Amino acid sequence: MAIPKSSSHVRFAAVGDIHVHKDSAGTLRGFFAQAADEADVLLLCGDLTDYGTAAEARVLVDELGAVSIPVVAVLGNHDFESGTPEAVTEALVKAGVRVLDGTACEIEGVGIAGVKGFAGGFGRGSLGAWGEPAIKLFVQEALNEAMKLESALAKLRTRQRIALLHYSPIAATVDGEPVEIFPFLGSSRLEEPLLRYAVDAVFHGHAHRGTLEGRTVNGIPVYNVAKPLLQRTRPDSPPFFLFELPREAADTPSQS
Numbered sequence: 001m002a003i004p005k006s007s008s009h010v011r012f013a014a015v016g017d018i019h020v021h022k023d024s025a026g027t028l029r030g031f032f033a034q035a036a037d038e039a040d041v042l043l044l045c046g047d048l049t050d051y052g053t054a055a056e057a058r059v060l061v062d063e064l065g066a067v068s069i070p071v072v073a074v075l076g077n078h079d080f081e082s083g084t085p086e087a088v089t090e091a092l093v094k095a096g097v098r099v100l101d102g103t104a105c106e107i108e109g110v111g112i113a114g115v116k117g118f119a120g121g122f123g124r125g126s127l128g129a130w131g132e133p134a135i136k137l138f139v140q141e142a143l144n145e146a147m148k149l150e151s152a153l154a155k156l157r158t159r160q161r162i163a164l165l166h167y168s169p170i171a172a173t174v175d176g177e178p179v180e181i182f183p184f185l186g187s188s189r190l191e192e193p194l195l196r197y198a199v200d201a202v203f204h205g206h207a208h209r210g211t212l213e214g215r216t217v218n219g220i221p222v223y224n225v226a227k228p229l230l231q232r233t234r235p236d237s238p239p240f241f242l243f244e245l246p247r248e249a250a251d252t253p254s255q256s
Contacts, residue, residue, distance in 0.1 A: 010108040010247055013038060015240040016045025016166065016205020017226040019078060020060040033066035035240045041107050042069055042240075045205040045225055046076025046116060046166030048092075053082050057091035064095060070107050071097045074114040076166035076206060100164060102148030104155045110245055111156035117167030117190050117204070118145040121183035142187045150193035160245050161197070165204040169194060172214025173224035174207040191216050201243055212241075 013035040018028065035042050049056035064071065079088045089099045098105050100114025120127045120142035129139035149163065168174050168186030177185060185207045194202060194216050202216070205226040212233060214222045223241055230239040 006244070008247055009244040010041065010110055011039045012041045012043055012162070012243045012245075013240040014043040014045060014203040014223065014225040014243060015227050015230065016076065016203075017047040017208060017228060018044070018060070019047055019050045019227075020056050020063065021050040022055055022059060024056075025059050025062065028060075028063040029066045031238065031240075032064055034238050036067045036069045038238075038242060039240075040069055041110075042067060042071045043112075043162070043164055043203055043225075044071065044073035044097075045164060045203050046074050047078040047205060047226075048073060048076065049079050049088055051081045052079040052085055052088055054084065054087040054091065057088040060088075061091050061095040064097070072105060072107065072112050072114065072164060073097050073099050074101065074164050074166055075099070075116050077116075100152065102145075102152050104152040106156075106158055109158060109160065109247060111158035111161045112164055113149060113152035113156060113161065113199075114164035115145055115149040115152060115190075117149070117165045117169070118142040118187055119167060119184045120187035120189060122171040122186065122188045125183060126188050127183060142189050146187070146189040146193060149190060150196065153193055153197035153199070156197075161199040162245075163194060163199045163202040165190060165202065166206050168204045168207060168210070168222070168224065169202060170214050170216055170222050172211060173204065173222050174210040175214075176209045176211050177207050185210070194218075194220055200245055203241070203243075 104113040169190035174185040202222040208228040
């Protein structure tokens with residue numbers, strides 16, 4: 001049963017890691033329709049396609065045809081696999097999806113800053129830019145994504161803000177994955193802009209076997225909304241995460 005929409009709150013449905021492939025046609029329309037029934041905005045946290053092909057993007061856009069609410073997305077690493085992420089972006093933009101990449105938008109009075117992010121590890125385990133040129137390039141990519149996030153957050157003038165990522169900015173929400181692959185699931189460098197520009201919530205995907213919720217060092221809630229994780233940990237609920245913000249920004253956010 002759909003949850004009635006609220007006149008006092010803006011409700012977001014967030015999910016990542018949908019991994020649409022050529023055989024996904026006809027399998028996601030009901031899922032997206034339910035999300036649209038229960039939320040005011042749909043947030044997509046990357047890995048929207050499996051191999052990042054134009055054909056997969058067309059299937060995704062067709063499945064999103066059931067959605068009448070605003071859709072905001074970032075790409076994930078799978079959307080880059082074929083070397084043509086612009087094809088995925090183009091298909092989504094033509095369908096009216098706001099695709100963020102170091103950019104921001106405002107919907108229902110809430111500012112949303114988005115970036116894919118990158119890997120590199122967390123805290124003392126973060127990879128440093130030292131040694132071979134390839135290592136320095138890897139670390140520079142993580143720094144570039146963090147700078148893009150900071151630039152997007154700096155553009156927002158709304159009182160309420162959300163950060164939309166694919167890679168995680170904290171270790172807590174990748175906990176559950178093999179510890180050996182933690183460095184490839186996100187980067188603490190993505191947390192640094194969130195300490196300078198406070199947001200109400202952060203959403204990401206990528207870590208299918210991670211943990212639903214964690215917090216930044218300054219207490220911002222971070223949600224891992226990878227669809228496989230939601231399906232496994234909340235089997236009696238549809239695999240999207242609902243998050244509410246009051247329209248007047250006067251109360252504490254709530255989540256379900």
